[in-house]
Amino acid sequence: MMELTRKSDYAIRGIVYLAGKPVDKVYLLSDIAAAVDVPPTFLAKIFQQFSKMGLVKSFRGTGGGFMLGRLPETITLLEVVEAVEGPIIPNRCVATPSDCDRSGICTVHPVWIRVQEEVRRVLAGVTLKDLATKE
Amino acid sequence: MMELTRKSDYAIRGIVYLAGKPVDKVYLLSDIAAAVDVPPTFLAKIFQQFSKMGLVKSFRGTGGGFMLGRLPETITLLEVVEAVEGPIIPNRCVATPSDCDRSGICTVHPVWIRVQEEVRRVLAGVTLKDLATKE
DNA sequence: CCTAATAAGATATAAATTGTCTTTTTAGGG
DNA sequence: CCCTAAAAAGACAATTTATATCTTATTAGG
Ligand code: SF4
Ligand code: SF4
Numbered sequence: 001m002m003e004l005t006r007k008s009d010y011a012i013r014g015i016v017y018l019a020g021k022p023v024d025k026v027y028l029l030s031d032i033a034a035a036v037d038v039p040p041t042f043l044a045k046i047f048q049q050f051s052k053m054g055l056v057k058s059f060r061g062t063g064g065g066f067m068l069g070r071l072p073e074t075i076t077l078l079e080v081v082e083a084v085e086g087p088i089i090p091n092r093c094v095a096t097p098s099d100c101d102r103s104g105i106c107t108v109h110p111v112w113i114r115v116q117e118e119v120r121r122v123l124a125g126v127t128l129k130d131l132a133t134k135e
Numbered sequence: 136m137m138e139l140t141r142k143s144d145y146a147i148r149g150i151v152y153l154a155g156k157p158v159d160k161v162y163l164l165s166d167i168a169a170a171v172d173v174p175p176t177f178l179a180k181i182f183q184q185f186s187k188m189g190l191v192k193s194f195r196g197t198g199g200g201f202m203l204g205r206l207p208e209t210i211t212l213l214e215v216v217e218a219v220e221g222p223i224i225p226n227r228c229v230a231t232p233s234d235c236d237r238s239g240i241c242t243v244h245p246v247w248i249r250v251q252e253e254v255r256r257v258l259a260g261v262t263l264k265d266l267a268t269k270e
Numbered sequence: 271c272c273t274a275a276t277a278a279g280a281t282a283t284a285a286a287t288t289g290t291c292t293t294t295t296t297a298g299g300g
Numbered sequence: 301c302c303c304t305a306a307a308a309a310g311a312c313a314a315t316t317t318a319t320a321t322c323t324t325a326t327t328a329g330g
Contacts, residue, residue: 002137002254004226004247006288012243029307037236042289048308061297062305077246091139101172107266108147111212111257112139118253119137119225122246131242140318164276177320183277195276196328 002090004081010038011046011084012077012131015055019072019128026065046084053083072132078123088123090115137225139216145173146181146219147212147266150190154207155267161200181219188218207267213258223258225250 013036021027029047033040047066051058054069068075082088089095091112097103148171156162164182168175182201186193189204203210217223224230226247232238 002139002223002225004137005286009226013237016243039289041291044307045289045309051308058307059297060295060305060307063298064296064306066307077243088137090137091144102148105268107268108151108212111261111266115254115257118257119250122250122253126246131246133240133242141320142318174320176322179276180278180320186277193276194328195274195326197274198329199275199327201276 005085007042007046008081008084010036010043011050012080013038014043014047015050015068015075015080016128016131016133018056018066018068019075020132023068023071026059026063026067028065032066050083055080055083068128072128075128076124077126077128077131078120080128081123088116088119090119140220142177142181143216143219145171145178146185147215148173149178149181150185150203150210150215151263151266151268153191153201153203154210154263158203158206161194161198161202163200167201185218190215190218203263207263210263211259212261212263212266213255215263216258223251223254225254 014032017032017036018027029044030040033043036043047056047058050056050069051066055075056066056069058064058066078088087095089112091109093100093103093106093109094112094116097109100106100109103109149167152167152171153162164179165175168178171178182191182193185191185204186201190210191201191204193199193201213223222230224247226244228235228238228241228244229247229251232244235241235244238244
């Protein structure tokens, strides 16, 4: 239960890498992928998603690559994870109570909401700046 | 991310149902399954697991069925969930840091440990007695 | 023994995960 | 105006996980 996908882990590796570099320069996807040990084609897909959401900016053609879309201190881990996986929902009734006939009377339902809140709270408390490894 | 499986949800439904009934009587699997709206064969598998772990007791043959293995106030939701799904691990490096070469230097790693702690704390704080619907 | 019930194990289907491959688009430089 | 470098987009594929079901065995009571 509750296991992060590779995709999210890779995504975090990639964007944290960017956050640890000078933010106004572009970096080759292939270089990023190599540095964080992620299959390049997979990371490409992830960064395409991020690009649409503004988490990163992309530049095509010669001299192209990726850079962070915003300052590292303004991007939380929560935002990154939810950008990849969608909302954090411990159980489907948290997102859509109508999915389960029992949600009205279910005593477990509120527990999942609390779990969601706690997880979100932890992840929202960490920014890319916090995570960036400065060397 | 972080979504509970049906199996766990079904498991909880089933065992919470038992917790809401007089604890020293046996109940037919088919009745439990019908009451909580779970495929009977699936719930059977789950309860077989639970039985091995002592969460429930099973009785075969005529007049057989299931009852709770311990008092409802001594069984936490955490225990039930982990009995079905195994340990709660937000990321595989939490269980086995050696799985990931980067765990030594990774700044994200400690965050997943905190997430794990928070989730476990919430679930450990709820017992089957709390969840049992009395009517 | 006959019947009721769970136990155990094999099997099946569908969905999600974890990628890869090919083609297209964009941009820079000579 | 090409040529090359790079990301974008979309199709495709393998593997694993989830979600069951089915069959046969075992146990217990009457
Ligand atoms: S049974 Fe309760 S916890 Fe499970 S899905 Fe329905 S409302 Fe949510
Ligand atoms: S990169 Fe960090 S968070 Fe991801 S698996 Fe490795 S140690 Fe864990």
